[in-house]
Amino acid sequence: MAKIKLFLSFKFKFFLYFTHESPPKAEEDEAICQCYQVNERPFPGAIKKNNLTEIEQVTESCDAGGGCHSCHILLQLFIDEHHKKTTSRDNLVKDHGEKVKKPGILDRFFEIVNPDFS
Numbered sequence: 001m002a003k004i005k006l007f008l009s010f011k012f013k014f015f016l017y018f019t020h021e022s023p024p025k026a027e028e029d030e031a032i033c034q035c036y037q038v039n040e041r042p043f044p045g046a047i048k049k050n051n052l053t054e055i056e057q058v059t060e061s062c063d064a065g066g067g068c069h070s071c072h073i074l075l076q077l078f079i080d081e082h083h084k085k086t087t088s089r090d091n092l093v094k095d096h097g098e099k100v101k102k103p104g105i106l107d108r109f110f111e112i113v114n115p116d117f118s
Contacts, residue, residue, distance in 0.1 A: 032074050035067025043078040053079060072096045 031037045046052060046061040055075045059065040065075050073096040080087050 033064035033067070033071040035071075036064055038062060038064035043075070044082065047079055047082045053083065055079070069096075 030039060032040050032043070042062045043058065043064075047058065050057070050061060052058050052061060055065055055072050058075045058079065065071050073092050076087070076092065076096060079085075
C-alpha cells in the first residue's frame with residue numbers, strides 16, 4: 001500500500017495529496033483541541049524546540065489532548081510533519097481511531113483529493 005502524506009488544512013480537513021504541494025494552513029485561531037480550546041499555534045514550536053515524538057509529550061507541553069482524545073490524530077500529524085514522516089490514513093485511524101470519543105468525527109477530518117495534473 002502506498003503511503004500518502006497528510007497535511008493539516010483549513011476547517012480541520014486533512015487532504016490526501018499525491019504531490020509535494022502543501023495545501024492552505026489552518027486558521028490559527030481554530031481550536032485543534034476542542035476540550036481545552038488550544039489552537040494550532042503552540043504545536044509546531046513546542047515540537048521543534050523540545051524534539052517531541054509522542055502525543056503525551058505534546059499534551060504535557062501544550063495543554064492539549066488530555067480530554068476526549070479526539071485531537072490525538074491531529075497531534076500525531078503535527079509530530080509526523082515535523083519529523084518528516086509519512087503516515088497513511090489507515091494507520092492513523094488504526095492507531096488513534098479508538099481514542100476518538102465522538103462518533104463520526106473522523107469523517108470530518110479526512111477528504112480524498114485527486115489533484116489535477118494537467
